[in-house]
Amino acid sequence: MNSGLGEGSTSDSSISPAIWIEEVGLRTVDPDGSLRPVVLRVGPSSDARIAVLDDGVLTEISGTDYLDYLDYLAQARRQLERDGRLLCCQGARPDVHPSGQLRQFSNGRQAYVRFPDLQGEPPEIVDIFAPAEPGDVVGLEDQRAAVIRAWDSRHPGSRT
Template sequence: MNSRFEQDRSSDSNVPRPQWTEEFGLQTVDSDGLVESVTIYVGQPSTALIALLDGESLTQINGTDYLDCLTQARRQLEQDGRLLCCQGARPDVHPSGQLRQFTNGRQAYVRFPDARGEAPETVDIFAPASPEDAVTLDDQRAAIIRAWNAQHPRNRI
């Protein structure tokens, strides 16, 4: 990992920089199909902190959990017309409240509306995904609501 992200222990700084525990090289894609590389650095499991390295710009994002951090990073990229190509940006990926709590928002289920009785697959939300699988936050939310309504016609959202 790049040394600029190691804990800052110099005497001229009272605020230490976070220590990054993982690094994900991901892609973004825009509406023209242009693919660009970004890197996400993930903080220690006891924190909900990530950093998005986009070109020369490094943005630290903290939230209530990792999914909240990823949502903020995706929203920032969507404002630039780009989609983040990761498992957490797929239309069929969403955590349950319990899974979100137990994994600090790091894991989510792959939901299949027709798969009844089978345990759903779980994925790391930061793992890479194909550009064809990435959708906007609004499209992802709509897909999850459609899947819920199809499975629970009497308890529609």
């Protein structure tokens, strides 16, 4: 079954393996709880590209401007969400979000586990591509809403 990941889909053999430095085995979860394997291919940090290998189809996630890993992950997630699937990775958790400084430092590869903050403890840092449990992930809009709710609860009255 084709995942419908988009126009950039090609057979696995047509994209040079030299541009990929890492493969991360992940799963997607459907609304009914069905799990399907996918592989993220990750390019070097100087390029920050990713590709999704899903059901034998490799889709390179690309953009016209320079983007970081988090931007490309969001594009891949958006495409999977069109098929009703959530990507089970740390970067899809509602409590994971980078700071601007960490995003710049890691080229978008790392993010903080936010809220609830433990008093006096530094926040945990995770690799956004690391696997996450299916029950721990949400869609892009739900993740954005969680970040906004957390910000509003810590800074009441700051949004007008």
